[in-house]
Amino acid sequence: MTAEEKRVVLDAADLHSxxxxxxxxxxxxxxxxxxxxxxxxxxxxxxxxxxxxxPSELDRYVGRxxxxxxxxxxxxxxxxxxxxxxxxxxNGHIGHLIARTLxxxxxxxxxxxxxxxxxxxxxxxxxxxxxLFASPDDVLLVADPCYVGIGGAARVLDVTMRAVPESExxxxxxxxxxxxxxxxxxxxxxxxxxxxxDFANPSGHSLAPDVRESLLELAExxxxxxxxxxxxxxxxxxxxxxxxxxxxxxxxxxxxxxxFAKTCFxxxxxxxxxxxxxxxxxxxxxxxxxxxxxxxxSMVTVNTPSLSQAVIGGMLLEHDCRLxxxxxxxxxxxxxxxxxxxxxxxxxxxxxxGTRWNSPDGGFFVVMELPFPADQRALAVSAADxxxxxxxxxxxxxxxxxxxxxxLSCSALAPEQIVDGVERLRDFVAAYART
Amino acid sequence: MTAEEKRVVLDAADLHSxxxxxxxxxxxxxxxxxxxxxxxxxxxxxxxxxxxxxPSELDRYVGRxxxxxxxxxxxxxxxxxxxxxxxxxxNGHIGHLIARTLxxxxxxxxxxxxxxxxxxxxxxxxxxxxxLFASPDDVLLVADPCYVGIGGAARVLDVTMRAVPESExxxxxxxxxxxxxxxxxxxxxxxxxxxxxDFANPSGHSLAPDVRESLLELAExxxxxxxxxxxxxxxxxxxxxxxxxxxxxxxxxxxxxxxFAKTCFxxxxxxxxxxxxxxxxxxxxxxxxxxxxxxxxSMVTVNTPSLSQAVIGGMLLEHDCRLxxxxxxxxxxxxxxxxxxxxxxxxxxxxxxGTRWNSPDGGFFVVMELPFPADQRALAVSAADxxxxxxxxxxxxxxxxxxxxxxLSCSALAPEQIVDGVERLRDFVAAYART
Numbered sequence: 001m002t003a004e005e006k007r008v009v010l011d012a013a014d015l016h017s018x019x020x021x022x023x024x025x026x027x028x029x030x031x032x033x034x035x036x037x038x039x040x041x042x043x044x045x046x047x048x049x050x051x052x053x054x055p056s057e058l059d060r061y062v063g064r065x066x067x068x069x070x071x072x073x074x075x076x077x078x079x080x081x082x083x084x085x086x087x088x089x090x091n092g093h094i095g096h097l098i099a100r101t102l103x104x105x106x107x108x109x110x111x112x113x114x115x116x117x118x119x120x121x122x123x124x125x126x127x128x129x130x131x132l133f134a135s136p137d138d139v140l141l142v143a144d145p146c147y148v149g150i151g152g153a154a155r156v157l158d159v160t161m162r163a164v165p166e167s168e169x170x171x172x173x174x175x176x177x178x179x180x181x182x183x184x185x186x187x188x189x190x191x192x193x194x195x196x197x198d199f200a201n202p203s204g205h206s207l208a209p210d211v212r213e214s215l216l217e218l219a220e221x222x223x224x225x226x227x228x229x230x231x232x233x234x235x236x237x238x239x240x241x242x243x244x245x246x247x248x249x250x251x252x253x254x255x256x257x258x259x260f261a262k263t264c265f266x267x268x269x270x271x272x273x274x275x276x277x278x279x280x281x282x283x284x285x286x287x288x289x290x291x292x293x294x295x296x297x298s299m300v301t302v303n304t305p306s307l308s309q310a311v312i313g314g315m316l317l318e319h320d321c322r323l324x325x326x327x328x329x330x331x332x333x334x335x336x337x338x339x340x341x342x343x344x345x346x347x348x349x350x351x352x353x354g355t356r357w358n359s360p361d362g363g364f365f366v367v368m369e370l371p372f373p374a375d376q377r378a379l380a381v382s383a384a385d386x387x388x389x390x391x392x393x394x395x396x397x398x399x400x401x402x403x404x405x406x407x408l409s410c411s412a413l414a415p416e417q418i419v420d421g422v423e424r425l426r427d428f429v430a431a432y433a434r435t
Numbered sequence: 436m437t438a439e440e441k442r443v444v445l446d447a448a449d450l451h452s453x454x455x456x457x458x459x460x461x462x463x464x465x466x467x468x469x470x471x472x473x474x475x476x477x478x479x480x481x482x483x484x485x486x487x488x489x490p491s492e493l494d495r496y497v498g499r500x501x502x503x504x505x506x507x508x509x510x511x512x513x514x515x516x517x518x519x520x521x522x523x524x525x526n527g528h529i530g531h532l533i534a535r536t537l538x539x540x541x542x543x544x545x546x547x548x549x550x551x552x553x554x555x556x557x558x559x560x561x562x563x564x565x566x567l568f569a570s571p572d573d574v575l576l577v578a579d580p581c582y583v584g585i586g587g588a589a590r591v592l593d594v595t596m597r598a599v600p601e602s603e604x605x606x607x608x609x610x611x612x613x614x615x616x617x618x619x620x621x622x623x624x625x626x627x628x629x630x631x632x633d634f635a636n637p638s639g640h641s642l643a644p645d646v647r648e649s650l651l652e653l654a655e656x657x658x659x660x661x662x663x664x665x666x667x668x669x670x671x672x673x674x675x676x677x678x679x680x681x682x683x684x685x686x687x688x689x690x691x692x693x694x695f696a697k698t699c700f701x702x703x704x705x706x707x708x709x710x711x712x713x714x715x716x717x718x719x720x721x722x723x724x725x726x727x728x729x730x731x732x733s734m735v736t737v738n739t740p741s742l743s744q745a746v747i748g749g750m751l752l753e754h755d756c757r758l759x760x761x762x763x764x765x766x767x768x769x770x771x772x773x774x775x776x777x778x779x780x781x782x783x784x785x786x787x788x789g790t791r792w793n794s795p796d797g798g799f800f801v802v803m804e805l806p807f808p809a810d811q812r813a814l815a816v817s818a819a820d821x822x823x824x825x826x827x828x829x830x831x832x833x834x835x836x837x838x839x840x841x842x843l844s845c846s847a848l849a850p851e852q853i854v855d856g857v858e859r860l861r862d863f864v865a866a867y868a869r870t
Contacts, residue, residue, distance in 0.1 A: 007687035008660075010724060012716045016569050018734075019727050020717070027733035028525055035524075047522055055519045058742070059494045084490045085702040087482055089470075090463055119554050119736040126735050130591060134451050152734035156565055157592075225443075252442035267520040267741040281447045282455070289445060292454050298462035299453075299587035300561050301554040301736065305743050306702035307493070 018155040026148035026395050033389060041421035042389040046201060046364045047412040048262050049333060055267075061314030062307075068317050084310055088303045090294045092117025094313040098258075098272055100321040106233075108247045108256070114276035114290045116297060117304045121231060121259040121271035123297075125153040128227060128255055128273055130296050131289070133159045138191040139183045143171050145396035147201045147229070150194050160188070163398040170205030171195060173214045180222050192225040192255075197245055199232040199363020202396045202407040206361050212245050219253040225277075229257040232363040234327045235334045239361050241324075252277050255289070263327050264315045268308040334364065337410040337418060341366060344422035355429065357408075364411040367393060371433050374406045378432060386431070388424035453590040461583040461830050468824060476856035477824040478843040481636060481799045483697045484768060490702075496749030497742075503752050519745055523738045525729045527552025529748040533693070533707055535756040541668075543682045543691070549711035549725045551732060552739045556666065556694040556706035558732075560588040563662060563690055563708055565731045566724065568594045573626040574618045578606050580831035582636045582664070585629050595623070598833040605640030606630060608649045615657050627660040627690075632680055634667040634798020637831045637842040641796050647680050654688040660712075664692040667798040669762045670769045674796050676759075687712050690724070698762050699750045703743040769799065772845040772853060776801060779857035790864065792843075799846040802828060806868050809841045813867060821866070823859035 018024055034042050062084075069075040069083055083093055095115035102108040118124040133140065140154055144163035154161050164171060164179045176193060183190040193215070197207040207215070219226050228245045246256040256274040264270070275289035297303070319326035342359055345368070349355045354371030372378065374392045383389050391409075393402030408425075410418050453459055469477050497519075504510040504518055518528055530550035537543040553559040568575065575589055579598035589596050599606060599614045611628060618625040628650070632642040642650070654661050663680045681691040691709040699705070710724035732738070754761035777794055780803070784790045789806030807813065809827045818824050826844075828837030843860075845853050 006685055008658075008712060009721065010712055010714045012714050012727075014569055015566055015714065015727060016731075019566065019730055024730040024734060027737065028729060045522075055497075055516060058497065062490075062493070081490060085700050087480075087696070087701045119740070122737045123735065130451055131454065132450065134449055149734065149737075156731055156734045223443075250441055261522070265520050266522045269736065269738065269740040277443060277445055279445045279447050279450065286444065292447075292450060294463060295454055295459040296451075296591055299459060299584065299591045300558065301704065302462065302557045302584075303704065305554070305704040305740050307742055307746065308740050311742065 016156075018152075018158075021155050022395075023148060023151045023155055027152060029395070033383075037383045037387070037389060040383050040387045040389045041413065041417050041424060043408040043410065043413075043421060043425075044389040044391045045412060046409045048266060049330075049337075049412055058311055061312075061318065062310045064314035064317050065310045068313070084306055086306070088306050088309075090298045090303050091115070091290060092272075092304050092309055093306065094309045094316070095272075097313050097316045097321060101316055101323050102258075102274070104322045105324040106244050106247055108244060108274075110274050110276045114274055114288055116273045116275060116290050116293050117309060118271045118273060118297070119301050119304050119308075120261060120269040121229065121257050122149050122153070123301060124257045124271050124273040125150055125227075125229075126157070126300065127293050127296050128257070128275070129153055129157050129159050131293050132192055132225065133157065136160050137188045139188050141176065141179050141183075141190055141193040141224075142398065143195055143200065143203075144398050145202050145393060145402055146194070146398065147196065148396060150227075150229070151398060161398060162190075164193070165399075165401075166203055166205060170200065170203065170207055171211070171215075173211060173218060176215065176218060180218075180224065190222060190224055192227050193219070194227040194229065196229045196231070198230060198242060199235065199360055199365070201232070201363070202365055202391070202393060203367055204358055204360030204363055204365045206242065209242055209248075212242070212248060216245060216248060216251065216253060220251045224253070226254045227257065228254050231259045231262050234263060234324050235331050235362045235364070237335045237338050237360065237362040246274065260312050260315075263323050263330070264312050268311050270304065270308050270312045334411055335362070337413065337415065338362075338364075338366065340415055340418050341408065341410045341422065344419050348422050348426035349429070353429075354433070364409045366408045366410075368406050368408055370404050370406060370429060373403050375403075381432060382425075382428045386424045386428035388421050388428060390425070451591075453587075453593075456590050458583060458586045458590055462587060464830070468818075472818045472822070472824060475818050475822045475824045476848070476852050476859060478845065478848075478856060478860075479824040479826045480847060481844045482847040483701060484765070484772075484847055493746055496747075496753065497745045499749035499752050500745045503748070519741055521741070523741050523744075525733045525738050526550070526725060527707075527739050527744055528741065529744050529751070530707075532748050532751045532756060536751055536758055537693075537709070539757045540759040541679050541682055543679060543709075545709050545711045549709055549723055551708045551710060551725050551728050552744060553706045553708060553732070554736050554739050554743075555696065555704040556664065556692050557584050557588070558736060559692045559706050559708040560585055560662075560664075561592070561735065562728050562731050563692070563710070564588055564592050564594050566728050567627055567660065568592065571595050572623045574623050576611065576614050576618075576625055576628040576659075577833065578630055578635065578638075579833050580637050580828060580837055581629070581833065582631065583831060585662075585664070586833060596833060597625075599628070600834075600836075601638055601640060605635065605638065605642055606646070606650075608646060608653060611650065611653060615653075615659065625657060625659055627662050628654070629662040629664065631664045631666070633665060633677060634670065634795055634800070636667070636798070637800055637826070637828060638802055639793055639795030639798055639800045641677065644677055647677070647683060651680060651683060651686065651688060655686045659688070661689045662692065663689050666694045666697050669698060669759050670766050670797045670799070672770045672773050672795065672797040681709065695747050695750075698758050698765070699747050703746050705739065705743050705747045769846055770797070772848065772850065773797075773801065775850055775853050776843065776845045776857065779854055783857050783861035784864070788864075789868070799844045801843045801845075803841050803843055805839050805841060805864060808838050810838075816867060817860075817863045821859045821863035823856050823863060825860070
């Protein structure tokens with residue numbers, strides 16, 4: 001035998017079953033497709049626009065944060081050093097700054113101790129699912145189509161999911177009620193509902209305030225928890241911002257997930273969970289759900305890099321813990337981009353051409369129906385021959401669907417790229433429809 | 436009902452069962468006990484000494500890294516910016532620098548593509564366990580006593596574990612062979628063995644080169660994988676460094692876990708996996724295990740903060756990818772510290788006083804037997820009345836044991852604290868033995 005032949009070859013069938021689920025390819029697909037076609041104009045990734053952040057300012061933010069530790073919190077020189085370079089508290093150092101920001105921006109008043117700082121919102125999902133789901137009979141309800149990160153996290157942890165189909169206007173109380181009843185009829189327990197109430201990824205839908213209210217009542221009635229994920233809330237295109245479900249949540253049913261990837265900068269990978277629910281533990285005590293989540297986190301990443309926390313902490317301080325105001329220029333950029341994309345679509349695609357698209361109130365995403373299946377083959381032609389990328393909507397469906405739809409994101413593009421990209425898309429659709 | 440009474444209280448019995456396992460309290464216990472007794476001298480946490488890193492150098496390391504991207508890799512200004520601030524490749528940006536470092540330091544030659552950069556070594560454990568363990572019948576063998584991070588990760592993922600008792604000299608081939616046979620007799624599959632061959636946490640034991648060789652042969656014979664974790668390998672106290680099992684691994688049985696927490700700085704939370712095994716996937720192709728692990732990572736943290744990678748990348752470049760040499764001053768510091776602790780123990784504890792301790796060849800940890808149970812009550816008295824902290828060894832046993840033993844770490848202390856701390860320990864042991 002040669003040296004190569006001596007080496008073990010593992011069998012994919014012996015690895016965890018999630019690895020054979022297409023869901024787990026989605027994130028890498030979305031993150032890496034851009035690298036495969038570097039010259040294409042990409043409506044694929046929901047990345048923030050690079051013009052909004054300057055890496056040369058990193059040092060200043062760290063300085064701003066350490067000054068806060070020293071001057072506002074009375075840290076000694078050694079404690080400051082410790083806070084920056086050493087292993088830190090599992091749930092993070094900047095919960096108090098995040099709590100202040102949530103109070104200012106969202107009128108959401110939660111104790112700093114209920115906040116778990118995480119490595120991006122993705123870790124928040126893994127931690128919350130792991131804490132809440134105890135058996136295969138506990139079911140996670142998710143809007144269908146849905147963000148791939150929650151589905152993938154559930155698959156990695158063997159959490160049972162049930163798709164709740166979105167209507168043309170997004171999730172409805174009736175469809176959630178029906179899903180809850182179906183889960184109970186199977187003898188299972190509907191444990192939590194995951195949703196993005198503002199400018200959902202991928203559909204762009206938002207929930208009206210009365211739908212939010214009704215879903216909170218339903219959660220109360222059905223003993224359901226709600227996992228509210230809010231990465232895009234600041235980026236309103238038309239109308240005004242709606243209240244988060246967490247800020248309306250008198251019953252304590254909402255676990256809130258946040259992210260600084262879009263509002264500060266993605267390279268810090270900083271997210272958080274607000275888990276202010278009480279848990280009755282065996283010795284009769286009551287502890288915060290955040291403290292239970294902390295135990296899981298200690299075994300997933302131990303703690304979030306202190307460096308990332310220092311940078312984001314410095315940015316929050318710089319903006320006096322008012323991120324919505326600080327993001328006004330970003331919100332304007334994304335609003336102008338989406339308006340330009342919708343305008344360009346209207347100019348390029350005739351009303352009777354077999355295409356249509358929605359007009360979300362904000363966020364990063366527009367969904368467009370094509371007159372043919374929007375599959376990997378179509379994407380390959382679009383990328384290679386027309387130099388334009390998009391995401392097949394079928395990637396986002398648990399139970400199938402969206403076969404002719406694509407997701408268009410304009411968040412990472414300059415205006416001239418949007419105009420050019422939509423023209424390329426027009427040419428691709430016209431040519432491919434004829435094949 | 437008052438507003439407070441209206442709020443849901445969750446029942447701990449409905450949460451994931453790992454949360455009721457004492458294992459999951461261990462990491463927080465170890466990380467936070469220091470905060471509870473800020474004036475005590477602490478032999479508890481295995482933290483690196485703070486004197487070895489200067490936060491004011493952060494900016495210089497980032498600069499060194501970006502110069503490398505620009506000058507050595509030919510990145511454009513936009514690509515450099517992208518690399519620092521944007522979402523990045525799931526498996527990381529600095530695999531090539533880590534591969535170079537492993538070749539220089541460990542004579543370990545692996546392709547950069549087989550390296551997954553992780554948020555600390557803890558994420559590496561979660562990812563590897565999730566990829567490899569497909570069913571409750573797949574069993575993870577762990578040395579007993581063992582690092583709490585691997586046990587906790589296994590519990591979080593519902594991975595079945597079996598303890599392999601360590602002898603006075605550490606893990607033996609006979610005990611692993613017996614454990615493999617016992618697992619098979621239960622109709623289960625021994626899937627992987629986790630070990631720290633150099634200066635193990637908590638026992639301080641190291642495996643002799645012939646034991647490493649025999650364990651590799653056993654892995655081959657029994658179709659077992661070996662998860663080698665090597666956080667302390669540079670820190671030799673006496674004798675010379677032993678070869679890593681990965682560098683001896685002709686059969687490709689070893690998955691190697693590394694960390695920059697002790698050798699660069701912990702605040703970056705940077706670790707990695709070397710997973711150069713091939714996996715036969717259903718379509719007949721063969722892919723790297725690192726690519727399979729990447730899919731899991733995309734659903735756990737998406738990617739490792741680019742900021743942390745830039746800092747550690749800059750440090751690796753600064754030291755010409757030779758971290759062993761760069762760590763010579765740290766190794767000398769830890770060697771002197773452990774020598775001083777062993778000397779102090781000899782001076783303070785009489786040979787017939789019912790105490791004994793081991794003399795590890797390196798690393799951070801010494802294990803000491805006391806003449807009474809080293810439980811939480813004893814620790815509370817030691818901390819409150821004598822101002823000295825240590826870790827009960829029972830924290831590290833899966834199947835019970837170590838009831839009278841404590842782990843002493845001297846890695847984070849200055850010399851005068853070690854002398855003072857051992858005297859406090861002497862006074863505590865003398866007083867507590869009389870109660």
